[in-house]
Amino acid sequence: MSRRRDTVVRILLLSAITAAFLVPLLWTGLASLGVLPDNNSRPPSWTGPATLQHFSEIGGAEPAFWQELATSTTSALGAALITVTVSFLAAFGLARARLPGDRSLTQVFLVLASLPAMAYVLPLSDLIRRLHLLDSFATIVLAEAAVTAPLAVFVLHGAIVQLPTEWEEAAVLDGAGLLRVLARVVLPLIAPSVAATAIVVFVLDWNMLLVPLVLTSGEVKTVPVAMSDFFTFERELEWPAAAAALMVSLVPLAVLVALFHRVLERFTLQAPAGGDIG
Amino acid sequence: MKLTRCDQLFLFAPLAILLGGWLVVPALLGLGATLTTYSPLTTTFKFAGWANYSAVIHDPEFGEAVRNVVLFTVIAVPLELAIGFGIAYLLRPPFRGRSWWRALMLLPWLVSPIASGVMWHFLFGSATGVIDFVFGWFGGNQAASPIGDLRLALPTLIAVEVWRVAPFVTFLLVPGLAAVPEERWEQATLAGASTFGRITRVALPAAKPLLLTVGMLLTGLSLGAFDTILILTGGGPGTATLTPALYSYERAFETNDWPIGAASAWLIAAGVIGVGAVYLRLSTRRSAS
Numbered sequence: 001m002s003r004r005r006d007t008v009v010r011i012l013l014l015s016a017i018t019a020a021f022l023v024p025l026l027w028t029g030l031a032s033l034g035v036l037p038d039n040n041s042r043p044p045s046w047t048g049p050a051t052l053q054h055f056s057e058i059g060g061a062e063p064a065f066w067q068e069l070a071t072s073t074t075s076a077l078g079a080a081l082i083t084v085t086v087s088f089l090a091a092f093g094l095a096r097a098r099l100p101g102d103r104s105l106t107q108v109f110l111v112l113a114s115l116p117a118m119a120y121v122l123p124l125s126d127l128i129r130r131l132h133l134l135d136s137f138a139t140i141v142l143a144e145a146a147v148t149a150p151l152a153v154f155v156l157h158g159a160i161v162q163l164p165t166e167w168e169e170a171a172v173l174d175g176a177g178l179l180r181v182l183a184r185v186v187l188p189l190i191a192p193s194v195a196a197t198a199i200v201v202f203v204l205d206w207n208m209l210l211v212p213l214v215l216t217s218g219e220v221k222t223v224p225v226a227m228s229d230f231f232t233f234e235r236e237l238e239w240p241a242a243a244a245a246l247m248v249s250l251v252p253l254a255v256l257v258a259l260f261h262r263v264l265e266r267f268t269l270q271a272p273a274g275g276d277i278g
Numbered sequence: 279m280k281l282t283r284c285d286q287l288f289l290f291a292p293l294a295i296l297l298g299g300w301l302v303v304p305a306l307l308g309l310g311a312t313l314t315t316y317s318p319l320t321t322t323f324k325f326a327g328w329a330n331y332s333a334v335i336h337d338p339e340f341g342e343a344v345r346n347v348v349l350f351t352v353i354a355v356p357l358e359l360a361i362g363f364g365i366a367y368l369l370r371p372p373f374r375g376r377s378w379w380r381a382l383m384l385l386p387w388l389v390s391p392i393a394s395g396v397m398w399h400f401l402f403g404s405a406t407g408v409i410d411f412v413f414g415w416f417g418g419n420q421a422a423s424p425i426g427d428l429r430l431a432l433p434t435l436i437a438v439e440v441w442r443v444a445p446f447v448t449f450l451l452v453p454g455l456a457a458v459p460e461e462r463w464e465q466a467t468l469a470g471a472s473t474f475g476r477i478t479r480v481a482l483p484a485a486k487p488l489l490l491t492v493g494m495l496l497t498g499l500s501l502g503a504f505d506t507i508l509i510l511t512g513g514g515p516g517t518a519t520l521t522p523a524l525y526s527y528e529r530a531f532e533t534n535d536w537p538i539g540a541a542s543a544w545l546i547a548a549g550v551i552g553v554g555a556v557y558l559r560l561s562t563r564r565s566a567s
Contacts, residue, residue: 007371007373010368010371010373011373013368014365014368014369014379017364017365017368018379018382018383021383021385021386021441021444021445022382022385022386023408024386024397024398024401024408024441025385025386025389027401027408028397028400028401031400031406036406037406037407037408037410037411039404039405039406039407039410039411039414040405041414042414043414043415044410044411044414044415082296085292086292086293086296087293089288089289089290089292089293090289090290090292090293092289093281093285093286093289093290096279096281097281097286097289103562104558104562107557107558107561107562108554108558110491110494110495110557111494111498111550111551111554111557111558112297112301113495113498114494114495114497114498114499114550114553114554115498115502115547115550115551116498116499116501116502116503116504116523116546116550117502117504118502118504118522118523118526118527118543118546119305119502119543119544119546119547119550120301120304120305120308120543120547121543122308122526122530122536122539122540122543123304123305123307123308123309123311123540124300124301124304124305124308126304126308126311126318127303127304127307127308128304129318130318142296142299142300143300145296145300146296146297146299146300146301147300147301149293149296149297150297153293165279168279169279172279178279178281178285178288178289181279203387203388206390207388207389207390207391207392207393208390209390209391209392209504209505210504210505223390224390224392224393224505227390227392227393227396227509228392228505228508228509230396237396239400239403239406242396242400243397243400246389246393246396246397249390249393250385250388250389250393253388254385254388257381257384257385257388258378258381261377261378261380261381262377264380264381264384264449265377265380265452265453265456266453267449267450267453268450268453268454268488269450269488269491269492269495270453270454270457270487270488
């Protein structure tokens, strides 16, 4: 039957493409375990038994690495929480306030989300330095939260607009105030979208370079900032140790995505179908 | 529900404070500063009009940077959209383990741009790399790293970026394709449409608004290309991979030419806002019809 043949072809194609995309990561993973290619032999071969030793070498190359990993984790967590909370409120407001031109207003948030960091970090770093707020954990968290907020507003607005308003109206008739409506009616209905947004925002925060880079003079460092140091100061870096560091910074995100792979299907930039507003 | 003034304040004020305080106010102060000789290191400054912008625009190095980033964007973004769309199309119909497969396919995007730079630096290296390993099998000589080659550097950076971003495009496009009612695919099949026909007559029209939105995001991010290039080439060799963002960063932090750095950063913003204006027109016109 042709449908079965279609599926087989599809899976074969997908396997080939996925394998091609994952080879670089596999290579890096093997290097972090000390399994390295020997490109001088003919034909090329592999050297080295697998070992976990290179993971302990990270601390030798970058003494503060584990501290930086903790900073990355806590700042990304804090920033993602703030972003999602603030954006959820604003997205609900946008969806229900019936402001003039609200359709283009939501699209403006997408344009804001597309602004590259370099477009605004210079004056931000200067202002923060003048206010003596440099090297503060809170500064970095709030800046990261601000940077990802427009995207979160756009996504959550898309989710809220699709909700029927009857439940909200019913809750209001029962005497519920805004906070109660948000917590008891709206949030439970779009919880998967909120969780998916939080995860994507967490990944963006965790991987952010320029924003934390220009807001620190080296006291509070995230992992990407520490990685950029190696190259700007041209320090020696051994590949297996670097690969181990890469793996350590990738694995938490991979675990997060694996745990929430079903929830993540709810993250969409899709504009709601049909003209249900305006 | 009807929102009172007070409700609206409660809903919008946190976002307004966050965006205003951390993005809008600094950006506007910065915009004002680019019209002066202001620099963080000097105590006095005076009005300079458009002098900083004029200096940036007449700098041949900035011209090179603009040329590179335009090439980067017009090649990388369509490639990312096309490859991302292709994989999303393959991932659309339900099959066992599809959800896992989607998560697996997202892995390259989870690598930060900076880590991607570190990784490819070593993968392109001769002793540790994947290229020489493959070349070795075919009895070839060790190839020089393509990122050091004047002509290959930019295409290589584009390939590295496509590797990281195309999986994210897939992640963003699958929900759009999955939302297409199953009957539409079946109708197309019954009408005798080939795979190509199903893509052009069902998948593409359904995904068009989403492709537009994703395209906007990718264009903005490509115009600000920075992290990976900083690690892999630093803009070199020569100016072969210099981008406006790198130019701006170098002027501001390395050669201490703050006004030039800040003015060129605003030109990046202006470019993205220009693209954004086109996007706003396209996206609102489409939804109005």
